[in-house]
Amino acid sequence: MNSVVAGITYRAVLGRRRVLLLILLPLLLIGLAVLLRAIGSTDENATIKLMQIYAIGMMLPLLGLIAGTGTIAPEIDDGTIIHLLSKPISRPSIAVTKFAVAASLLVLFAAVPTYIAAYIVLGNEAGIATGFGLGALVGGIAYAGVFLFLGVVTRHAVTVGIIYAVVWEGLVGQYVPGAGNLSIQQWAQTFAAQFVTSNFFKSSVGMGFAVPAVLIVTIGSVVWAGQRLRSISLTGEE
Amino acid sequence: MNIELAQVSRWYGNVVAVNDVTMTVGPGVTGLLGPNGAGKSTLLHMMAGFLAPSTGTATLDGRQIWRNHQIYRSIGLVPEREAVYGFLTGWQFVLSSARLHRLSSPEDAASKALALVDMEGAKDRRVETYSKGMRQRVKVAAALVHDPQVLLLDEPFNGMDPRQRLHLMDLVRELGAAGRTILFSSHILEEVERVAQQIEVLVAGRHAASGDFREIRRRMTDRPHLFRVRSSDDRRLASALIADASSGAVSLGEAGLEVQAVDFRRFTWLLPRLARDAGVSVWQVSPADEDLESVFSYLISGSSR
Numbered sequence: 001m002n003s004v005v006a007g008i009t010y011r012a013v014l015g016r017r018r019v020l021l022l023i024l025l026p027l028l029l030i031g032l033a034v035l036l037r038a039i040g041s042t043d044e045n046a047t048i049k050l051m052q053i054y055a056i057g058m059m060l061p062l063l064g065l066i067a068g069t070g071t072i073a074p075e076i077d078d079g080t081i082i083h084l085l086s087k088p089i090s091r092p093s094i095a096v097t098k099f100a101v102a103a104s105l106l107v108l109f110a111a112v113p114t115y116i117a118a119y120i121v122l123g124n125e126a127g128i129a130t131g132f133g134l135g136a137l138v139g140g141i142a143y144a145g146v147f148l149f150l151g152v153v154t155r156h157a158v159t160v161g162i163i164y165a166v167v168w169e170g171l172v173g174q175y176v177p178g179a180g181n182l183s184i185q186q187w188a189q190t191f192a193a194q195f196v197t198s199n200f201f202k203s204s205v206g207m208g209f210a211v212p213a214v215l216i217v218t219i220g221s222v223v224w225a226g227q228r229l230r231s232i233s234l235t236g237e238e
Numbered sequence: 239m240n241i242e243l244a245q246v247s248r249w250y251g252n253v254v255a256v257n258d259v260t261m262t263v264g265p266g267v268t269g270l271l272g273p274n275g276a277g278k279s280t281l282l283h284m285m286a287g288f289l290a291p292s293t294g295t296a297t298l299d300g301r302q303i304w305r306n307h308q309i310y311r312s313i314g315l316v317p318e319r320e321a322v323y324g325f326l327t328g329w330q331f332v333l334s335s336a337r338l339h340r341l342s343s344p345e346d347a348a349s350k351a352l353a354l355v356d357m358e359g360a361k362d363r364r365v366e367t368y369s370k371g372m373r374q375r376v377k378v379a380a381a382l383v384h385d386p387q388v389l390l391l392d393e394p395f396n397g398m399d400p401r402q403r404l405h406l407m408d409l410v411r412e413l414g415a416a417g418r419t420i421l422f423s424s425h426i427l428e429e430v431e432r433v434a435q436q437i438e439v440l441v442a443g444r445h446a447a448s449g450d451f452r453e454i455r456r457r458m459t460d461r462p463h464l465f466r467v468r469s470s471d472d473r474r475l476a477s478a479l480i481a482d483a484s485s486g487a488v489s490l491g492e493a494g495l496e497v498q499a500v501d502f503r504r505f506t507w508l509l510p511r512l513a514r515d516a517g518v519s520v521w522q523v524s525p526a527d528e529d530l531e532s533v534f535s536y537l538i539s540g541s542s543r
Contacts, residue, residue, distance in 0.1 A: 004337045008323060015325045079319035083331075083380070086286065086317075087338040089312045230305050234288040234317075 005084055005097040012080075013070045013105065020106065021066055025059045026113035033117035044128065047121045052201075053134040054117040055114045056188050060106075060139050061165035064184075067105040068147025070158040071098040072225075077155065082234060092226030099148050099222045106140030131195035139188030142214050145221035146184065152225045152232070180204050187214050239299050239312060239387045239419050240264050241285050246294035248280050255280040257443040258294070263421050267414030269434030269451075270423040275444040278423040282392050286315045295300065298388065311339075314381035318392035320373055324366030327402060328357055330374045331365055335380035344383075351379040356405060370397035378406065382413075389413060391422035395429055407433050462486060463502050464526040467509070468494035470519040478512045496526065 013019065032054065037044055075081035084094055115133030122128055145163075150157040173183035180186045186203070190210035193203035241263040248256040263285070272278050283289035284296045287303045287310075296303045303309055322331060332351055332439060336344035353362050355375040356444050374394060381389060391410070403470040410433050414420045424430050428438055430451070437454045439447040447454055469475050472495050477496055479485045484504040489496045499505035513520045 002338070004334050007328070008334060011325055012323065079317065079321040080323055081316050082288070082315070082319070082321040083323065084333070084338065085288070085307075086310050086313070086315045086381075087335070089338060089342075090307055215300055230307075231290065232288070233290065234283060 001019065001100060002089055002097050005089070006101055008084070009071050009098055009101045012075065013067065013101070016070065016074070019068050020076055022063060022109050025063055026109050029055055029059055029113055029117045030120065033120040036121050044122065044126055044201035045200045047118055047128050048145040048196070048198060048201045049232055050121070051114065051128065051192070052189065055110075055132060056135060056139060056185055056192070057080055057170070060110050060114075060136055060188065061143060061161075061169065062183065063106055063110045064140060064143025064147050065158060065161040065165065067102040067109070068144045069161060070147055071102045072153070072156045073151035073155075076152070076232070079234065081232075085229070085232065090226075091229035091232075092223070094153070095148070095226035095229050099145055099225070102144035102148055106144055106185055107137060110140045110215055110222050111137035111229065126198040127195035128198060128201075129191035132191045134195060135190075135192030138191045138214055139184050142184045142218045145218040145225075149221035149225040149228075152228045177204070181209060181213075182202075184217070186210075240301075240389065241303075241419065241421070242295075242296075242297050243281070243284070243291075244295045246281075246284060246291045246296055248277075248284060248289065248292045254443050256291075256440075259440070259443075259445045259449065260294075260443060261438055263419060263436075263438075265414075265417050265419050266436060267410055267420045267422070267434045268436040268438060269430030270421055270438050270440060271430045271454075271493055272423075272425060272440035272446075274425055276425075276440045278425075279392055280443075281440060282421070282423055286313065286390050307374075311384070312387045314384070314386035314389045316374075316377050316381045316389070316391040316394055318396070322365045322373055322377060325364060327364050328352065328368070328372075328379075329355050329361040331376055332361075332379045332383055336383045339384040341384060347377075347383050347385075351383040352376075352413060354382060354409065355379045371399055371402040374398055375402065375406065378409075379503055382507070388419045389421075391420070393424060394422050395424065395426075426438070461502075463499045463505070465497045465499060465505075465519065466494055466522070466524045466526050467497055468522040469513065470521070471516075474516055475513060475518045475520070478516045478518075479509070482508055482512070484508055494522070 036042060036050065111133055114136040115129050118129035120130050124130055147157065147161050150161055152153060154160055169183045169185045172179045173186060186205045187210040190203040190205045190207055193201065243259050245262050246256060246259045247254065257414050259281065270278050270281065275418040280289060284291050285303065287306065290304045297308050298312065300424055301309060329348065333344055334347040336347040341347045352358050355378050357372065357375050357379060360368065360372060365376060365531065368376065374397060394406060398406065410420060435450060437449065438445065439454065447457060465473065472490055476488045476490055480488045484499060484501040485497050486500040509523065510520065
């Protein structure tokens with residue numbers, strides 16, 4: 001961890017126009033929650049659908065993409081990363097710092113709003129707010145690692161990330177039973193299920209798989225990103 | 239400190255950018271001269287640890303440069319790309335550099351570095367409001383903040399106005415005179431000649447020439463020169479010129495004479511005298527091949543002989 005790297009990264013991410021998405025998506029979630037409450041649709045089923053489809057199914061991967069790739073990919077693209085890399089700081093520690101920044105942004109913009117939204121509709125009935133808050137927290141951290149890694153290894157990180165989130169997790173993961181095992185969204189729901197007691201909600205992946213999967217994928221992504229940063233090539237404009 | 243390249247090559251797919259270069263860059267100012275696309279940036283990136291040689295080794299005082307972040311304690315790098323965070327002020331940018339180096343008093347180091355490049359006045363403005371020359375100077379300040387023994391600059395004078403250019407040239411000369419190892423790339427001979435004691439010439443990825451600038455200058459001068467001459471009587475002047483050994487070939491055309499001078503000094507000394515003796519008025523003498531490309535291509539053909 002390096003506080004100078006973290007400071008510059010926060011300013012870089014929050015200073016870009018993409019920060020608007022970082023704010024708008026959770027605002028929309030809270031808006032929907034307020035709406036559900038206003039029209040009196042405050043049952044467990046509706047709340048769980050809001051959490052599953054919007055909070056975990058849409059907002060979390062999109063925010064993960066914005067925060068995860070946003071902490072490093074634009075700097076590699078425009079060459080500003082050279083300012084950090086041409087210093088006697090180990091490259092893995094730069095990767096860890098960038099990951100921590102992305103993860104903290106996801107806690108703030110995804111996990112906390114998820115908890116708040118569920119709480120607005122139902123209080124903490126059936127553990128829905130706590131469960132999905134935790135799910136978004138764990139899922140957000142995993143997304144931060146994976147998308148940071150994508151940002152280091154490919155110039156098309158956003159495209160690859162969208163394909164993973166929409167096609168794999170959204171389509172394949174929903175309808176092909178085995179594919180759900182390799183889906184961060186599904187792991188997030190597994191964590192949520194630890195607290196959610198409602199009969200309307202069941203997770204398809206067990207904790208025995210989800211816990212090691214989250215740990216391996218997150219740590220593996222960050223370590224690998226650090227190694228890739230060690231041998232990053234920046235070519236001139238000849 | 240010495241940067242050593244030993245039989246370094248670098249290729250991208252089938253394209254060879256740098257071809258079997260061996261050179262040592264020692265204390266003082268070295269200019270890396272070559273036309274655009276010669277592989278200067280590729281070479282400099284390998285010296286700076288931002289590109290792995292495909293074959294060969296790049297070392298700093300015997301230590302491997304590639305994948306070794308410790309070398310940045312000794313190296314300051316000024317990249318050609320505008321690698322500056324526009325949202326930071328000049329002061330914040332240089333201070334962040336000092337902090338990343340974990341200097342004991344980063345504020346003092348940053349002030350000193352900004353003073354060195356004469357940027358104290360604008361230090362509280364955001365970098366995105368700077369002119370290209372100012373960005374260049376703030377990059378130099380950030381690279382110098384830890385007082386490195388080695389400074390690598392990629393086309394540092396590009397985009398600077400003449401006054402800023404002179405200022406930076408003076409600074410580079412002073413740093414070199416103080417015993418630091420400085421290498422900068424340029425495609426402009428005059429820039430290199432004004433600042434560097436040692437010149438390394440790179441053409442089409444190959445190390446075409448190496449030496450002190452007088453030596454390179456001599457080699458660039460002692461080559462067959464092609465001149466266009468217009469006069470009141472071209473035919474008469476032609477016969478007088480070809481009678482002397484300083485001219486290798488003379489051709490007579492619509493646009494005047496084309497003279498291949500094999501002995502540059504004698505030819506330039508002789509031409510006005512011959513013309514006077516023959517009663518011919520010379521109207522125009524112009525070099526036909528003085529552009530850098532032809533000088534470089536001559537150097538290559540010279541070095542491969």
